[in-house]
Amino acid sequence: MLEIAILGLLNESPMHGYELRKRLSTLLGAFRAFSYGSLYPSLRRLQEAGWIDEQTPLDPPPADAGFGSRSRRGKKVYRLTAEGKEHFAALLAEVGPEAYDDEGFGTRLAFFAQTRSDIRLRILEGRKQRMTEQADGMRSTLARTRERMDRYTLQLQEHGLESVDREVRWLTELIETERGSAERSD
Numbered sequence: 001m002l003e004i005a006i007l008g009l010l011n012e013s014p015m016h017g018y019e020l021r022k023r024l025s026t027l028l029g030a031f032r033a034f035s036y037g038s039l040y041p042s043l044r045r046l047q048e049a050g051w052i053d054e055q056t057p058l059d060p061p062p063a064d065a066g067f068g069s070r071s072r073r074g075k076k077v078y079r080l081t082a083e084g085k086e087h088f089a090a091l092l093a094e095v096g097p098e099a100y101d102d103e104g105f106g107t108r109l110a111f112f113a114q115t116r117s118d119i120r121l122r123i124l125e126g127r128k129q130r131m132t133e134q135a136d137g138m139r140s141t142l143a144r145t146r147e148r149m150d151r152y153t154l155q156l157q158e159h160g161l162e163s164v165d166r167e168v169r170w171l172t173e174l175i176e177t178e179r180g181s182a183e184r185s186d
Contacts, residue, residue, distance in 0.1 A: 001103050002042055004088070004108070005028060017078070020039070051083055093119055100126040100129075120178055121182070
């Protein structure tokens with residue numbers, strides 16, 4: 001999913017590593033595992049694949065530009081290549097189990113504006129099915145073990161179930177909206 005996130009952000013505009021790192025943190029959220037140590041190796045791998053390239057500005061900013069002291073070397077600016085744009089479009093068109101899991105879904109949702117409507121709908125439906133199955137499993141477990149749980153564990157389990165049920169309702173609304181949009185555009 002890091003690959004999709006990097007390519008998606010660079011598809012919006014070229015940026016340097018620090019800016020990309022900040023945008024990835026915002027995109028992936030504070031509660032997602034994102035290692036800053038994985039960014040530059042990922043950028044290098046994407047560059048070796050020919051999906052991104054880098055440009056180093058010739059002139060560093062002046063020392064009095066308000067940025068504090070800078071090295072003489074300018075920051076590398078990463079941008080998507082034509083092959084990278086094609087690869088990103090192909091990644092967005094893939095629909096599989098990784099698009100429905102917690103990390104994958106959040107990343108894919110962040111780029112829904114760049115995703116075809118039929119693909120968005122399949123991802124939403126897949127996520128809804130996964131979350132409905134999770135809610136059913138939680139209800140079943142709760143029904144079997146309710147009497148053996150202390151009140152705090154029970155409240156925690158009920159809170160988790162309420163969260164999943166809320167996501168299923170939200171997904172249902174998104175699916176209805178997506179279907180309505182598709183019908184209006186036909």
